[in-house]
Amino acid sequence: MTKSEVVKIILENHQSAPVAFGEAFAPANIALAKYWGKRDEELNLPRTPSLSVSLGQYGSHTKISQTDNGDFYMLNGQVVAADTSFARRLGLYLDLFRPDTDFFFRVETVNSIPTAAGLASSASAYAALVFALNDFFQWRLDKTALSILARLGSGSACRSVYRGFVEWQAGTAESGMDSFALPLAHTWPDLCLGLIEISSEEKPVSSRAGMKRTVQSSVLYKNWPEKVEKDLERLKTAIEKKDFALLGQTAESNALAMHATMIAAWPPLLYWLPQSLETIHKIHRLRDEGLPVFFTMDAGPNIKLLFEAKDKDDVSHQFENIKIIQPFDWAGEKT
C-alpha cells in the first residue's frame, strides 16, 4: 500500500476547509524500548512495538499556511533551502495533503531541541506538522488517525501525538491501520531525564538507512524482536509499580542491545563517539558507587540519563552541561 492510499482512507469522511493558518505543538519523545527495523519501508511500519516517554515542553511548534509560487520552509528562524534533504523529504510528505498540485505550503517550525542530533526532532516535527495540518484544514481527526498520519512522515512521530508514556503498537495489517500509538495511563512525577549532548553534528548515517542496513546485514538482529517483547513487559511492570531500578535497567539494556545489532551490521554502524563511551563508563562507575542512574541512547552519539528527582543534585553535579527534564512535572524543570 502507498502513503497516498492511506491518507485517502483516513481523510475519506473528513471535510478539508483550509483556514488562514494552522498551528500546533508536539513534544519530542525518547524511547525506552526502541523502534529499530521496519517491516514496510514506505509506510514506516515497525517490526516491533516500542514505548516512549515524551519530553514535556520540549518539542516542535509548527505554523502552517498557504503560499504562492512553491513551498516555503523555515526552521528555527532560518529559511530552509529547497535542495536540502530536509526540504525534499518535507515536500514529498506535504504532497500527500495538497488539495491540488498548485497548492503550496508555508511551514514554520521551531524546535526546542537540536535537530538531527539523536534527540528525535523529526518525531516532534512530523507530529506537530500533522497537528498543524489538522488545524489548518479543519479535519477534526482523532488522535489515532493523527498518529497514523504522523507515522507516514517519520515512524517515531506517531508516538509524539501523546504526552507521558506512550506505546506504539506494531500492528499486523498490511495497510498499517492498526499501527499507531496509545497513551499509558500511569504518570511518574519523580522521573527525570538528563540530556547530555556529545555532538550536535548531523549523524553520518540516517536512522532510516541504519535500520535498513541492520535488518539486512546483522545476524544478531534476528533476536531483536524477542528482546523488545521482553523489555516492553518489564517496562510496563516497572511503570505500574514505580520500580525505578527495573525501568532504568530495562531501558539501558534495550538501548545497548539496539546498538549491539548495529555494531554487528556490515559495514559496522558505530554511532558512539569516544566521549559517548567515556560517559557510559562514568555512568557505570557512578552506579557501582551507589548512584541509581541509567541511560538510553538513540541512533546517535548523545546520551539520555534516567534518574529520580531525589538524585537530581548528585546527577547534575556529576555531569556538566546536562539538561534535566521531568516529563511529568514541568514546573520543576531546570532549563
Add this chain to the structure above:
Amino acid sequence: MTKSEVVKIILENHQSAPVAFGEAFAPANIALAKYWGKRDEELNLPRTPSLSVSLGQYGSHTKISQTDNGDFYMLNGQVVAADTSFARRLGLYLDLFRPDTDFFFRVETVNSIPTAAGLASSASAYAALVFALNDFFQWRLDKTALSILARLGSGSACRSVYRGFVEWQAGTAESGMDSFALPLAHTWPDLCLGLIEISSEEKPVSSRAGMKRTVQSSVLYKNWPEKVEKDLERLKTAIEKKDFALLGQTAESNALAMHATMIAAWPPLLYWLPQSLETIHKIHRLRDEGLPVFFTMDAGPNIKLLFEAKDKDDVSHQFENIKIIQPFDWAGEKT
C-alpha cells in the same frame, strides 16, 4: 566428565618418566572467528568452532622441573605469589599431572606478549606448559592429545599447539575428546598483524566470566553460533583464495558481533575504552580513504590490525607504537 578423568584417558598408555627438566615454546594466537561461550565450563568445551592465526615468534617459553616444599612459579623473571589468581589457577591445573600429592613443580614462563591485556597470553602459556610437561614426563603425546590437554588449562590454548592458521573444531562428545585444534594447510606470507595496545591493565571482567554472563543474559547471543558458522566458511574461502578484503571484513565483523553480544549482556560488558573507539573510527576513516586495513579485538580494549605487507609503511605511519607481526614471514618482522 571431570578434567582428571580426561587426563587419565589421555595418559592411559603413556609412560610418565620425569627427566631433569622439560622446556618448550608455544606461539600466541589471535582468533579471526572467535571462541565466545562454553557448552561445558569444566572442560572448556566451546559452543562453536573458531579459527586463529598464530603470532610467529611471539608467545610463551616455559621451563618445568621438580621442586621440594610446594610449587614455585616465575613469570617474566618475577616470582608469582601463591595467593594470586594466576598461581591458584596454575596450581589447580598442575594438580592434574602430579605423580603424587607430594610432587611439586617449578614453572618458569617468559611471555613475549603482555599478560592479560587481551593479547591471549593464557593461550600460549597453557600450550607451552603442556608442551613442557610432555617434554618433562617424556609422554610423547601427539598434537591432538596435547591440544586437548591445553584446552583444559585455557580454551584458546588448544589452538596454540600449531603455527599458522588453526581451526578449533567444537566437537560434540561430552568428554570433549573430539574438541581439539587442527592446522590449516595454507600459508599467507604477506599477511600482517598490527598490535595496538590501548591499555595493559588487567581487564575488569575475565574472559571466562564474560562468556558466562553473555551466554546467560544476552538475548543476542542466540544468533552467535550462526554468525561463527558463516564466518568460518568465509574465512576458509578467503584463506584459500588469498582474498584479503574478505578475510579482513569477516574477521572485523566477527569481532564486532562478539562485542555486540557482550554489550547486550546484563550488566553490560563494555571492554572498549574511549581510545579503542577512537582507533576503530580511525580505521574506518582510513578504509574509506582507500587503505585496506581491518581489525579484530578480543575481550579487552586492545586492537589488532589486519593488513597486507604492501601497506606496511602506510599503516605504521598512521599508528604510533604499533607492533607489526608477519605470522608467516618471521624474517620480515619489525620488532
